[in-house]
Amino acid sequence: MTATTLFILGLVGAGLLAAVGIVTIAVRRGSQAGPITGELDRLAVRRDRQARTEREAGGGTAVAVLAPAEAEESAAAPEEPPHDPLLERETVSSSEMGVTRRSFFNRSLLVIFGIFLGQFAIASLAFLWPKLKGGFGTPINVGNVDDLRAEILQGDGSIVPKFVAAAQSWIVPIPDNAIPGSSFEGLPVFAGGGGGEPELMALWQRCVHLGCRVPSCVPSQGFECPCHGSRYNFHGEYEAGPAPRNMDRFAVEVDGDTGALIVQTGQVIQTPRAKTKTIRYPQGPSCV
Numbered sequence: 001m002t003a004t005t006l007f008i009l010g011l012v013g014a015g016l017l018a019a020v021g022i023v024t025i026a027v028r029r030g031s032q033a034g035p036i037t038g039e040l041d042r043l044a045v046r047r048d049r050q051a052r053t054e055r056e057a058g059g060g061t062a063v064a065v066l067a068p069a070e071a072e073e074s075a076a077a078p079e080e081p082p083h084d085p086l087l088e089r090e091t092v093s094s095s096e097m098g099v100t101r102r103s104f105f106n107r108s109l110l111v112i113f114g115i116f117l118g119q120f121a122i123a124s125l126a127f128l129w130p131k132l133k134g135g136f137g138t139p140i141n142v143g144n145v146d147d148l149r150a151e152i153l154q155g156d157g158s159i160v161p162k163f164v165a166a167a168q169s170w171i172v173p174i175p176d177n178a179i180p181g182s183s184f185e186g187l188p189v190f191a192g193g194g195g196g197e198p199e200l201m202a203l204w205q206r207c208v209h210l211g212c213r214v215p216s217c218v219p220s221q222g223f224e225c226p227c228h229g230s231r232y233n234f235h236g237e238y239e240a241g242p243a244p245r246n247m248d249r250f251a252v253e254v255d256g257d258t259g260a261l262i263v264q265t266g267q268v269i270q271t272p273r274a275k276t277k278t279i280r281y282p283q284g285p286s287c288v
Contacts (some may be wrong), residue, residue: 145192173198178278217287233281
């Protein structure tokens with residue numbers, strides 16, 4: 001037999017035993033059995049006996065009789081209403097109560113959210129608002145043309161480009177006789193020449209491949225990108241690497257009153273890879 005069967009048989013047996021017990025008790029009592037009684041509590045018996053003695057001694061039930069004055073006072077005195085704590089509460093105004101903790105936290109959240117929105121609005125305006133004066137994207141004065149040439153052109157004929165951070169530009173010279181037939185001919189990308197002096201150009205510092213900053217390499221007389229190996233000569237013409245075109249450059253002009261070179265950083269000019277180079281590269285060991 002399984003455990004389940006044994007368990008069921010046990011329950012049935014317990015039920016049968018309980019039924020047999022009930023039947024046995026009922027049979028023993030029989031139909032003539034009187035009511036079930038027990039011993040009374042001694043304290044209850046004593047109280048019943050004392051109450052019976054007092055009734056027999058007084059001859060009846062005692063009734064309290066009030067004096068006439070007490071009866072009139074009791075009739076005249078109105079019954080007091082039950083005590084209600086809610087009726088005794090005092091109404092406090094909002095000015096007397098002050099700022100509750102919930103109100104304080106609600107106002108604090110509103111103030112913090114308002115400050116965040118204000119900062120976001122100011123930052124958005126600063127980002128979208130055009131720069132009307134100064135900064136990259138506007139005309140930048142990079143210095144006097146003669147001073148720039150004297151700084152860039154070396155006595156041995158080599159070139160040391162001048163970097164102007166405000167314009168993000170490399171200032172380089174280009175001879176007048178190298179311009180005809182070049183990829184820069186007819187474009188406003190050089191200025192400040194004449195009288196046998198070379199023109200000046202402003203090359204954007206970023207590589208046209210993926211935008212890395214391109215440093216100059218004086219030994220090789222060129223610009224060499226350290227990110228992916230694109231190379232350009234000192235006129236910004238493509239020489240090697242993954243760059244798709246020449247270095248981008250800005251339109252330039254000379255201020256007739258001050259003789260300063262003005263770089264129009266808001267006007268970017270692109271040129272394709274040059275078929276005919278205007279300067280030799282490399283002229284020495286590379287830096288990358």
